[in-house]
Amino acid sequence: MSVESKSFVEELPPKSDLSEWYVRLILRAEIADYFEPVGGMMVIRPYGYTMWEHMVRLLDERFKATGHTNAYFPLFVPESLLKKEAEHVEGFAPEVAWVTEAGGEKLQERLAIRPTSESVVGMMYSKWVQSWRDLPVLINLWNSVVRWEKRTRFFLRTTEFLWQEGHTAHRDEADALAEVLRILDIYADFVETDLAIPVIKGVKSAAEKFAGADTTYTIEALMPDGLALQSGTSHHLGQNFARAFNITFQDLDGERKHVWTTSWGLSTRTVGAMIMVHGDDSGLILPPHVAPYQVVILPVRDEPPVRAFVEEVRAALPPTVRATVDWSDKRLGWKRSEWELKGVPLRLEVGAREVAARRVDMVRRDDPQRQRQSVPCGELAEAIPSTLETIQRDLLARARAAMEANTRLADSYEQLKQTIETRRGFVLAGWCGDPACEAAIKAETGATVRCIPLGDLGNVPGRCVYDGKPSSRRAVFARAY
Amino acid sequence: MSVESKSFVEELPPKSDLSEWYVRLILRAEIADYFEPVGGMMVIRPYGYTMWEHMVRLLDERFKATGHTNAYFPLFVPESLLKKEAEHVEGFAPEVAWVTEAGGEKLQERLAIRPTSESVVGMMYSKWVQSWRDLPVLINLWNSVVRWEKRTRFFLRTTEFLWQEGHTAHRDEADALAEVLRILDIYADFVETDLAIPVIKGVKSAAEKFAGADTTYTIEALMPDGLALQSGTSHHLGQNFARAFNITFQDLDGERKHVWTTSWGLSTRTVGAMIMVHGDDSGLILPPHVAPYQVVILPVRDEPPVRAFVEEVRAALPPTVRATVDWSDKRLGWKRSEWELKGVPLRLEVGAREVAARRVDMVRRDDPQRQRQSVPCGELAEAIPSTLETIQRDLLARARAAMEANTRLADSYEQLKQTIETRRGFVLAGWCGDPACEAAIKAETGATVRCIPLGDLGNVPGRCVYDGKPSSRRAVFARAY
Numbered sequence: 001m002s003v004e005s006k007s008f009v010e011e012l013p014p015k016s017d018l019s020e021w022y023v024r025l026i027l028r029a030e031i032a033d034y035f036e037p038v039g040g041m042m043v044i045r046p047y048g049y050t051m052w053e054h055m056v057r058l059l060d061e062r063f064k065a066t067g068h069t070n071a072y073f074p075l076f077v078p079e080s081l082l083k084k085e086a087e088h089v090e091g092f093a094p095e096v097a098w099v100t101e102a103g104g105e106k107l108q109e110r111l112a113i114r115p116t117s118e119s120v121v122g123m124m125y126s127k128w129v130q131s132w133r134d135l136p137v138l139i140n141l142w143n144s145v146v147r148w149e150k151r152t153r154f155f156l157r158t159t160e161f162l163w164q165e166g167h168t169a170h171r172d173e174a175d176a177l178a179e180v181l182r183i184l185d186i187y188a189d190f191v192e193t194d195l196a197i198p199v200i201k202g203v204k205s206a207a208e209k210f211a212g213a214d215t216t217y218t219i220e221a222l223m224p225d226g227l228a229l230q231s232g233t234s235h236h237l238g239q240n241f242a243r244a245f246n247i248t249f250q251d252l253d254g255e256r257k258h259v260w261t262t263s264w265g266l267s268t269r270t271v272g273a274m275i276m277v278h279g280d281d282s283g284l285i286l287p288p289h290v291a292p293y294q295v296v297i298l299p300v301r302d303e304p305p306v307r308a309f310v311e312e313v314r315a316a317l318p319p320t321v322r323a324t325v326d327w328s329d330k331r332l333g334w335k336r337s338e339w340e341l342k343g344v345p346l347r348l349e350v351g352a353r354e355v356a357a358r359r360v361d362m363v364r365r366d367d368p369q370r371q372r373q374s375v376p377c378g379e380l381a382e383a384i385p386s387t388l389e390t391i392q393r394d395l396l397a398r399a400r401a402a403m404e405a406n407t408r409l410a411d412s413y414e415q416l417k418q419t420i421e422t423r424r425g426f427v428l429a430g431w432c433g434d435p436a437c438e439a440a441i442k443a444e445t446g447a448t449v450r451c452i453p454l455g456d457l458g459n460v461p462g463r464c465v466y467d468g469k470p471s472s473r474r475a476v477f478a479r480a481y
Numbered sequence: 482m483s484v485e486s487k488s489f490v491e492e493l494p495p496k497s498d499l500s501e502w503y504v505r506l507i508l509r510a511e512i513a514d515y516f517e518p519v520g521g522m523m524v525i526r527p528y529g530y531t532m533w534e535h536m537v538r539l540l541d542e543r544f545k546a547t548g549h550t551n552a553y554f555p556l557f558v559p560e561s562l563l564k565k566e567a568e569h570v571e572g573f574a575p576e577v578a579w580v581t582e583a584g585g586e587k588l589q590e591r592l593a594i595r596p597t598s599e600s601v602v603g604m605m606y607s608k609w610v611q612s613w614r615d616l617p618v619l620i621n622l623w624n625s626v627v628r629w630e631k632r633t634r635f636f637l638r639t640t641e642f643l644w645q646e647g648h649t650a651h652r653d654e655a656d657a658l659a660e661v662l663r664i665l666d667i668y669a670d671f672v673e674t675d676l677a678i679p680v681i682k683g684v685k686s687a688a689e690k691f692a693g694a695d696t697t698y699t700i701e702a703l704m705p706d707g708l709a710l711q712s713g714t715s716h717h718l719g720q721n722f723a724r725a726f727n728i729t730f731q732d733l734d735g736e737r738k739h740v741w742t743t744s745w746g747l748s749t750r751t752v753g754a755m756i757m758v759h760g761d762d763s764g765l766i767l768p769p770h771v772a773p774y775q776v777v778i779l780p781v782r783d784e785p786p787v788r789a790f791v792e793e794v795r796a797a798l799p800p801t802v803r804a805t806v807d808w809s810d811k812r813l814g815w816k817r818s819e820w821e822l823k824g825v826p827l828r829l830e831v832g833a834r835e836v837a838a839r840r841v842d843m844v845r846r847d848d849p850q851r852q853r854q855s856v857p858c859g860e861l862a863e864a865i866p867s868t869l870e871t872i873q874r875d876l877l878a879r880a881r882a883a884m885e886a887n888t889r890l891a892d893s894y895e896q897l898k899q900t901i902e903t904r905r906g907f908v909l910a911g912w913c914g915d916p917a918c919e920a921a922i923k924a925e926t927g928a929t930v931r932c933i934p935l936g937d938l939g940n941v942p943g944r945c946v947y948d949g950k951p952s953s954r955r956a957v958f959a960r961a962y
Contacts (some may be wrong), residue, residue, distance in 0.1 A: 033605065033608070033609075034599070035554075035605075037559040037561075037562055037594065037604070038555065038557050038559060041555045041557065042555075043552070043553065043601075043605055044552055044553040045552055045553050046551065046552045046620060049550070049551050049552045049553055050550060050551070052553075053551060067775065069527035069530070069531060070527065070530050070531070070534060071524065071525055071526055071527045071530045072524065072525040072530055072625075072643060073524050074514075074516045074519065074523075074524065074641055075594070075625060075627065075641050076519050076522065076641075078518040078519060080518075081518055094584065094585055096583070096584075097580045097582070097584070097592075097596065098580060098582040098583065099578045099579060099580050099581075100579065100580075100581045100582060101578070101579040101581060101591075102577070102578035102579065102629040103575065103576060103577075103578070103629030103630075103631070104575055104629075111519065111578075113556070113580065113594075120516070120524075123518070124514065124516075127514070128514075139527060143625075144553075144556060144624075146556065148583040148584030148585075149584075150584070160555055160556050160557075162553060309608060324710075325915065384895035429624035443786045447778075452802045456806055
């Protein structure tokens with residue numbers, strides 16, 4: 001919408017002022033807007049929602065390729081149902097929004113707007129699952145949930161957010177655990193491959209796990225201000241919900257058994273992560289896989305030969321490339337700034353000289369120097385997709401280098417404390433597993449156990465950084481969003 | 482899920498018992514289930530939700546091809562905002578579910594769960610639209626809405642339903658009206674081409690229009706019991722919401738003007754229409770364009786040569802064909818009934834004889850005789866897609882013939898009354914446009930003005946069937962869901 005009168009460059013603070021930069025960028029690039037009448041709610045505008053649509057598509061393909069199907073479950077969770085799993089309700093009740101009147105009458109029972117759907121899903125699965133033949137049940141839901149938060153921030157923490165929540169039921173624990181880890185791998189692959197954000201995969205501590213889970217697995221990303229962002233979680237629910245909702249099946253041996261369930265979710269929060277991780281002082285830098293437009297063509301003048309050549313250029317691009325042309329009557333310099341702000345990965349400029357030479361000037365958004373590369377029209381069909389893939393890989397490599405540079409070892413508590421206070425970032429340190437040590441570290445430094453990393457990163461025995469007791473694995477500590 | 486112990490054929494009533502057939506079919510084919518704790522709510526199970534996913538895709542492609550983009554607006558509408566357009570709130574307030582408590586506290590203002598989003602959209606558009614350059618705004622939302630209904634029925638009327646709601650803003654009335662009609666055409670094309678349901682396009686009477694609209698356009702379908710089903714509506718909102726929410730822009734002439742807005746919606750109700758219109762005594766008959774599986778392959782025996790040949794058959798199908806193989810250990814007859822109940826358009830049977838001849842037996846679900854056609858493996862790549870398209874067209878032709886056979890003229894009120902009472906269906910009759918005649922006809926026959934049809938169907942001058950006054954166009958009367 002019209003903003004020519006405003007100067008983007010002037011109004012966007014430098015990225016070093018991260019929180020202000022983040023909010024102003026989201027507003028100016030028309031990614032989202034405040035919904036002022038209700039605190040903590042936002043409107044996701046077309047430019048932001050289109051990113052989410054690409055994310056949905058890329059994640060949904062992975063879910064379907066691994067045998068999951070989608071369904072829709074009701075928005076309302078009656079209070080009695082929410083209360084069935086004790087730890088679950090304790091975790092969520094303080095954040096619930098309640099419907100108490102409907103159709104002109106007071107309701108007999110309050111209805112929670114779903115903060116998550118384990119309860120309604122559990123109730124239905126207890127009806128649907130009868131035999132070992134019915135297992136596994138592999139269902140995913142794309143919906144929105146409401147959690148009444150006091151402190152909110154675009155995408156990272158909002159009263160209502162969009163997400164997917166998977167809910168599966170299995171015959172035995174091994175099958176459930178395999179599912180939990182399969183989804184964790186899908187999340188990590190999606191966030192790294194498509195959002196170009198490196199993550200650490202790991203297990204949550206008991207204090208940080210999902211309310212009602214036996215174990216929560218997580219992917220943790222690092223933001224440019226050194227704060228961690230939990231970016232997706234996959235929960236091994238054991239038989240907790242199966243018992244609470246009486247989800248049982250007749251096994252091959254004739255016995256009636258409780259199923260094992262999992263749940264897992266990834267939300268619009270990752271849109272926020274993507275903005276923070278890649279952007280710069282000029283605005284957004286979008287990974288090509290999820291950019292609403294991957295290419296913007298800027299004609300230097302609106303003249304017939306330029307029009308004709310731009311049409312040729314468009315036609316030369318493979319149909320899978322998402323391209324747009326800016327024919328508006330704004331000044332070229334303004335258009336450049338605007339499309340940089342919008343983070344379009346590749347800009348193609350076409351002037352009289354380019355038309356004559358049948359070439360375009362190609363500029364990568366992620367190149368701080370904005371070097372121009374002159375590409376013959378005949379080479380675009382190859383050059384554009386391959387450059388987009390290069391940008392995608394380079395963004396991940398750059399983000400990975402930043403994460404690695406901000407991941408530090410701490411051999412002593414003093415070192416952990418000092419690192420967290422002066423540099424933030426991820427700190428790897430031994431932890432004995434005692435919740436008391438974890439709580440003390442949190443109280444004294446503000447850092448929580450983000451996870452105990454899977455694989456080599458965590459698999460290092462040593463001593464607890466807090467009480468010196470033996471620790472079999474290392475934990476990642478960080479302050480977090 | 483396991484149901485082998487149950488006999489579908491026995492349990493499904495004949496389609497002539499339409500309401501019972503409809504509910505039992507939806508439950509048995511696992512399309513949806515009751516959500517018992519909250520009256521009028523349902524769970525859309527994977528088989529039903531996959532149909533909706535195809536519908537979403539096919540409709541969304543049409544919206545995007547005509548310049549619309551998607552966005553997300555909040556679930557909550559504060560009471561004061563809902564009240565801004567007087568007619569709108571009067572229409573929706575009785576059906577609203579209200580959130581009154583959240584985060585452990587009583588709210589200062591009640592929040593409606595959106596019954597539709599004109600109010601929240603209007604508020605944001607008043608902020609976003611400033612200049613003629615910002616117009617048109619062409620935004621669509623895919624979400625769910627809540628309307629507290631007393632009498633509910635799977636898909637046709639539920640307390641919560643899924644839909645899309647489009648909201649556009651325009652510079653002048655002509656542009657807004659063009660949008661309203663463009664969308665009406667998209668709806669009609671989608672419902673006829675993809676759901677194979679013929680519709681009548683028309684204008685609603687003042688009594689039947691959307692609360693807050695100047696004019697409502699509709700597509701009306703006819704169900705097998707002779708009741709009409711409103712299947713999609715496109716509203717010309719005039720400047721009503723622009724005034725209520727102060728959505729203004731500076732025009733080229735420098736003047737500040739109110740925009741013209743439209744809104745339009747199509748919901749999961751059409752899933753119900755599709756089930757009713759096409760199904761038969763054996764269960765569902767799904768139009769290929771939206772069938773979760775278009776082809777089911779039934780191996781007669783699970784033997785290595787059959788396995789190998791079935792793999793060849795699968796590989797011979799184009800990747801766009803959605804096919805599945807039923808390798809379960811159930812009896813062949815049971816499998817046939819199950820997949821007929823599920824409405825899969827084409828069944829391919831493969832036994833030892835077919836393997837030897839390198840052919841498959843193809844059976845069309847929509848063929849009452851279930852004739853077998855023997856197709857050589859080498860011809861499948863052509864035969865399957867073309868047969869699917871034939872089925873799609875035949876379903877529409879059959880449904881159109883049924884609608885035409887149940888569309889009758891009435892020259893007198895007696896004739897209208899008798900037709901509605903004995904045969905139901907659509908009745909075309911002159912109507913002077915007086916709401917008093919409309920109300921009297923409704924009170925005496927239960928039939929409402931479904932619409933005044935566009936084009937030749939409505940464009941017949943005559944006399945009002947009720948009071949004999951001149952009528953410039955004919956109306957369609959029917960009892961309706």
